[in-house]
Amino acid sequence: MKDKKVDAIKKIAKLISDNPDSKVIFLVGAGISTSCGIPDFRSPGTGLYDNLAKLNLPFAEAVFDIEYFEQNPKPFYTLAKELYPGNYKPSKFHQLMKVFQDKGRLHRVFTQNIDTLERAAGIHSDLLVEAHGSFALNHCISCKKEYPQNVFKDKMLAGEEFANCEECEGLIKPQIVFFGENLPRKFFLTWDKDVTELDDKSIVVVAGTSLAVYPFASLPEEVPKATTRALINLEKVGDFKTNPRKCDIFYSGSADGAATELAKELGWLSELDSLSKLL
Numbered sequence: 001m002k003d004k005k006v007d008a009i010k011k012i013a014k015l016i017s018d019n020p021d022s023k024v025i026f027l028v029g030a031g032i033s034t035s036c037g038i039p040d041f042r043s044p045g046t047g048l049y050d051n052l053a054k055l056n057l058p059f060a061e062a063v064f065d066i067e068y069f070e071q072n073p074k075p076f077y078t079l080a081k082e083l084y085p086g087n088y089k090p091s092k093f094h095q096l097m098k099v100f101q102d103k104g105r106l107h108r109v110f111t112q113n114i115d116t117l118e119r120a121a122g123i124h125s126d127l128l129v130e131a132h133g134s135f136a137l138n139h140c141i142s143c144k145k146e147y148p149q150n151v152f153k154d155k156m157l158a159g160e161e162f163a164n165c166e167e168c169e170g171l172i173k174p175q176i177v178f179f180g181e182n183l184p185r186k187f188f189l190t191w192d193k194d195v196t197e198l199d200d201k202s203i204v205v206v207a208g209t210s211l212a213v214y215p216f217a218s219l220p221e222e223v224p225k226a227t228t229r230a231l232i233n234l235e236k237v238g239d240f241k242t243n244p245r246k247c248d249i250f251y252s253g254s255a256d257g258a259a260t261e262l263a264k265e266l267g268w269l270s271e272l273d274s275l276s277k278l279l
């Protein structure tokens, strides 16, 4: 490990070890799931946006655009089939967050991901905020009838071109937040409460995100100045880049690499390894 990475891990670990009563907030994105085989959006070459050409979209973000979905749901359904929960296993980083939970040191995970790998890793629903929704709830966009997860899943896996409502033939859509849709109330309520509980002993760890999608991207700016912010990412992003703070910590590298090194530094490596074997 290069010196800067060692340094970053040591600083994060020290803060966590020195303050045994404090709990960590994680703000995560697609980069913590790329090692599971799920491409992120924006990594050049491998990101979904570079690979959506086969879906003939007018613009890449159209796959998550509610108006475009109403006209042509096929690209989203194609993607949903690929991303569907159950096809992938949690990464080391997901597992590390579970170890934080097991140690009683997890305050919350706010995720932008829709792959539900935090659930698969065993993060409790009360400690988890799926800011952009998930595949767990589904409804007809016309008559709003709700459908259990397996209805949508079965249709996707059976290779059906469209998932239609049995009542009105409208399109069934998982409760994933599209561009132009509101985030769940739980996101705003939980963050507003959590942010008031942060102090100079707390740490907020941001990992695997380009911090490009709002309002999620504004969370690091709202962390109080007294609280340490750490970024674990392949590149420096968002407020860490535009408004860096003196006490910011930046680990430039893979989320899984950081997870293993942090577990080692905290003396939690055997717990992380045992979990890896279970999941």
Ligand code: CNA
Pocket: 028, 029, 030, 031, 032, 033, 034, 035, 038, 039, 040, 041, 042, 043, 047, 048, 112, 113, 114, 115, 116, 132, 207, 208, 209, 210, 211, 212, 213, 232, 233, 234, 235, 237, 253, 254, 255, 256
């Ligand atoms: P993004 O914009 O694609 O950014 C990903 C970030 O992660 C980039 O800064 C990368 O450099 C970084 N990165 C990639 N691989 C790694 C790695 N191994 N270790 C550390 N950093 C890495 O994705 P965001 O999450 O920021 O964007 C928000 C969108 C992406 C949300 O609306 C999601 O729903 C959406 N998304 C989710 C998934 C998923 O659920 N797994 C996949 C693709 C996109």
